[in-house]
Amino acid sequence: xxxxxxxxxxxxxxxxxxxxxxxxxxxxxxxxxxxxxxxxxxxxxxxxxxxxxxxxxxxxxxxxxxxxxxxxxxxxxxxxxxxxxxxxxxxxxxxxxxxxxxxxxxxxxxxxxxxxxxxxxxxxxxxxxxxxxxxxxxxxxxxxxxxxxxxxxxxxxxxxxxxxxxxxxxxxxxxxxxxxxxxxxxxxxxxxxxxxxxxxxxxxxxxxxxxxxxxxxxxxxxxxxxxxxxxxxxxxxxxxxxxxxxxxxxxxxxxxxxxxxxxxxxxxxxxxxxxxxxxxxxxxxxxxxxxxxxxxxxxxxxxxxxxxxxxxxxxxxxxxxxxxxxxxxxxxxxxxxxxxxxxxxxxxxxxxxxxxxxxxxxxxxxxxxxxxxxxxxxxxxxxxxxxxxxxxxxxxxxxxxxxxxxxxxxxxxxxxxxxxxxxxxxxxxxxxxxxxxxxxxxxx
Numbered sequence: 001x002x003x004x005x006x007x008x009x010x011x012x013x014x015x016x017x018x019x020x021x022x023x024x025x026x027x028x029x030x031x032x033x034x035x036x037x038x039x040x041x042x043x044x045x046x047x048x049x050x051x052x053x054x055x056x057x058x059x060x061x062x063x064x065x066x067x068x069x070x071x072x073x074x075x076x077x078x079x080x081x082x083x084x085x086x087x088x089x090x091x092x093x094x095x096x097x098x099x100x101x102x103x104x105x106x107x108x109x110x111x112x113x114x115x116x117x118x119x120x121x122x123x124x125x126x127x128x129x130x131x132x133x134x135x136x137x138x139x140x141x142x143x144x145x146x147x148x149x150x151x152x153x154x155x156x157x158x159x160x161x162x163x164x165x166x167x168x169x170x171x172x173x174x175x176x177x178x179x180x181x182x183x184x185x186x187x188x189x190x191x192x193x194x195x196x197x198x199x200x201x202x203x204x205x206x207x208x209x210x211x212x213x214x215x216x217x218x219x220x221x222x223x224x225x226x227x228x229x230x231x232x233x234x235x236x237x238x239x240x241x242x243x244x245x246x247x248x249x250x251x252x253x254x255x256x257x258x259x260x261x262x263x264x265x266x267x268x269x270x271x272x273x274x275x276x277x278x279x280x281x282x283x284x285x286x287x288x289x290x291x292x293x294x295x296x297x298x299x300x301x302x303x304x305x306x307x308x309x310x311x312x313x314x315x316x317x318x319x320x321x322x323x324x325x326x327x328x329x330x331x332x333x334x335x336x337x338x339x340x341x342x343x344x345x346x347x348x349x350x351x352x353x354x355x356x357x358x359x360x361x362x363x364x365x366x367x368x369x370x371x372x373x374x375x376x377x378x379x380x381x382x383x384x385x386x387x388x389x390x391x392x393x394x395x396x397x398x399x400x401x402x403x404x405x406x407x408x409x410x411x412x413x414x415x416x417x418x419x420x421x422x423x424x425x426x427x428x429x430x431x432x433x434x435x436x437x438x439x440x441x442x443x444x
Contacts, residue, residue, distance in 0.1 A: 026313035027149030030393070033318035034325045038418075041326030053323050066230075074323050075401055078316050080226050080240040085312045086174050087244025088305045095249055098168035107362060107371035108165055112172035114361025115389055116140040119353030123345035132342035135403040137180045138413055139349030141395030143421070144170035145317065147388045150425055157436045158381070161374035166385050169358070177395045182238045185402040189233040197228035197239065204246040213248055213300050235402065249301040265290055317394060324397045327414045338419070342409055346416025350390040351423050358386035380435040387428030391421045 040049040053071035060066070068076065099105040119139035127133045144167070151158050151166060204221045222243045229239040265286050338344070362382060365371035373382070400413040 026317065027145045029314055029318040030145050030321050033321040034393075034418075037322045037324075037326035041328045046328055049326050071323050074320055075398065076230065076236050077226075079320060079398065080237050081308060082240070082312050082316050082320070083178070083237040084222070084240035084244050085305060085308050086178070087241035088247065088301055088308075090171055090175050090241075091245055091247070091249055092301060092305070093168065093171045097171075098164055099171065103372070105168070107365060107373070108168035109172050110365040110371060111165075111358045111362045111386075112169045112176060114357035114359075115142065115169070115173060115354050115386070116176045116357070118357030118360070119349035122353045123349040126341045126345035126348070130341055131406070132345070132404075132409050132412070135342060135345070135400065135409070135413055137177070137184060137399045138396050138403060138417070139346050139353055139392055139420070140173075140180065141177045141392045141399065142170050142173045142354070142389045143391045143393035143395065144174075145313070146391040146393055146421065146425065147428075150388050150391070150429055151385070154429070154432055157432065159374070159376040162377050162381055162385060165374065165377070165382075166389070169385075169389065173389075174395065177399065178238065178241050181235055181399065181402060185399065186234050190231060193228050193232035194234065197225055197232055197234075200225045200228060201242055201246060204243060208246050208248050211248075213252075215300055215304055218243065218247060218300070237398075244301075247301045247304060249299050251297045251299055262290060320394065320397075324401065325414070325418065327411060327418060329415075338415065340412050342412035343416040343419070346396075346413055347420045347423070350392045350396070350417070350420035351387075351427065354390040354392075354424070355383065355386045358389055359383050362386075378435065378439075380438075381432060384428050384431035384435060387424055387431050390424030390428070392417060392424075393421050 037049070040046065043049075053069060053074075055070045056067055057070055057073055058065060058067040093099040094105075098108065120136045123139050124133070124136050127135065147170065148163070148166060151163055200221055204218060204225070207217055207221075222239070225239045225243055226236050230236040269286050270282050338347075359379075359382060362371070362373070363379070366373050373379070396417045397414065400410060400417065404410045404413060
């Protein structure tokens with residue numbers, strides 16, 4: 001019985017293991033998409049790159065019409081699914097993951113706060129009162145795919161507790177970025193559309209309370225919610241996060257009940273041959289009951305996360321990078337170089353701000369006794385992780401699109417994001433490798 005319970009617990013935390021193990025492939029595809037975008041935007045075929053994402057696509061039903069460029073359909077449409085999965089991950093972490101108890105959550109939450117406040121402050125110091133002041137949210141974000149990919153590449157040099165710390169920090173970081181988008185990057189609000197969106201959310205929440213566990217009704221409500229938020233003025237991607245919070249996340253069966261019921265069903269399963277297919281009525285009935293038992297322990301949140309994670313990680317994010325990472329470095333004067341307030345604010349905010357904010361706030365929390373550093377974790381390792389957190393790619397690019405409409409400011413911000421992400425990846429990796437070599441010398 002104890003062995004079965006342990007096996008079930010492993011099944012329940014599968015999404016976390018899947019998230020971590022899948023980052024290497026997801027990060028690789030993201031990197032390839034970025035390289036292709038940069039090469040394409042700086043090649044003789046650069047015009048076709050920018051023309052593609054500016055291609056107008058129209059959807060109309062009767063008198064209702066939605067017309068956006070391909071790039072905006074990706075940023076406002078496909079990215080809703082990305083934010084929906086992020087919302088599922090946030091909810092899971094707060095329920096059963098690394099943010100489910102105060103002891104687990106304190107350090108990554110405080111570290112993430114430092115990793116958001118200090119970069120925003122550094123950016124603001126460079127851009128206060130200037131044209132780029134609205135972009136203060138750009139260096140606040142961490143790209144978990146690239147950051148965790150670097151950590152996984154280092155293998156056993158990084159203790160598991162530190163990988164989990166980075167994952168939890170990134171989840172809090174994503175939540176902070178979502179709040180920033182919702183509160184500070186909304187220009188105008190249509191109260192009618194917003195009210196409709198709130199009603200749709202209430203219906204979804206009511207379905208959860210009434211025990212509706214089929215995913216199809218939530219999908220239909222999600223489409224309606226996306227449209228309501230798109231018309232409300234609040235960025236449509238927030239609809240994905242809010243919908244995720246209404247998805248049922250609790251198993252109907254207790255582990256003992258699940259193990260007992262399935263064991264009984266398997267013991268009574270007739271030993272009749274079904275090499276081709278199951279035709280015995282008793283076998284078919286027991287299989288239905290087994291499926292029902294699995295459905296009662298596997299929540300809709302887990303099902304949706306398992307189903308959507310590959311699509312998001314291996315398609316949506318690389319496509320987003322392909323559409324947004326293409327920065328042309330051909331031509332331009334001094335104002336589009338590196339020495340400008342926006343680029344410098346982004347680079348220093350991500351590279352230095354993340355290191356200072358995460359490390360300092362973590363040290364203050366541990367020193368004050370409100371958080372505990374993992375037994376296997378050294379401060380030098382945490383410093384290296386803070387360096388990798390400066391890889392602010394996906395969410396930073398996304399916030400850039402919301403913060404600026406001026407092509408020059410957008411160019412400067414993207415240049416800073418790309419530069420900072422490379423510097424942070426190399427710098428954080430060097431810190432972690434140097435720490436490992438120093439420890440080896442001390443032990444030898």
